[in-house]
Amino acid sequence: MPIKTLEDLFIHELSDIYSAEKQMSKALPRLSRASTNPDLAAAFDTHLEETQGQIERIDKVVEVLGIRLKRIKCAAMEGLVEEGKEVIESVEKGPVRDAALIGGAQKVEHYEIASYGTIAALAKELGYKDALPLLLETLAEEKATDEKLTLLAKAGQKAKAVEPA
Template sequence: METKTATKKTTAKTTTTSKTASKTASKTPAKKGAAKELKDLFEDSLKDIYWAEKALVKALPTMMKNATDEKLKAGIEKHIAETKTHVERLEACFNALGKKAQAKKCDAMQGLLDEGKSIMEETEPGAVRDAGIIAAAQKVEHYEIATYGTLAAFAKVLKEDECVKHLLQTLAEEKKCDELLTKVADTNLNSKAM
């Protein structure tokens, strides 16, 4: 009997706390021109990743110049070419939507690129810097994998088949790049950095 009463009091207290929390939590007001439909969110997200890919085209050569491991340098060099293709595929998506390709600053990618730059400044050239470059690059890849997966899902629902095709091609390449970075790190590079 005492257990039932204690359980009821705990449940009542939890319910009251949840109701109070939802009353005090405020909704974030939408900006002027905010997305109202999935298509709007899709197009806005395309602008974001378009900016991100173009920023990567500029940032990757610096990472390659700072790397010392030959496999890492070769992997980055290959990904520079792929990233240029990613930009072209995004332009094809905009074209399929009947829109002009437009970039909108991606704060998340800017943060990841800034972190990568900091890692290079805070490490000595060699295996330690190479390990840091891989860590920074994989964070970028994981962000891109999440973004392209989401965009492909949006495009599928919106029946934007040409976009789905392009986005899935890029998603597959981003996953392969992440796997390559893991392989380079695991093949003795992290051990050399000790």
């Protein structure tokens, strides 16, 4: 279906992020198991719960607006998930892998922040007052997760700095 209107674009973008969230819900347990830092593993586990809530919120948006999502696969998330698999396969378990996992997770968060920001702006423009708070709630969660990952990365660098040589 060609995208001709803002509503078409909204549905396309919402469908894309729905696919992205579904892909992440499958990838997060693998990331948790692959990390050696217990705080990082816990962050992945917490984000899995949040991601499941975000999927439910998208379902609510669909219900509230009476729209149907397109069956598409988010190619961007597919690539980011594949990068995560490559890290797990090619980087030895330990602090370097953890740092790479954090970096990959932040790429995901930045993609999701951009996506939800766009979708929320479209919802506002289209007057979707019932959907907008749901989208903004998810956007805030994605930003908070990005902040947590930044703190974990900084903590990892500080720990590395004080390790005996």
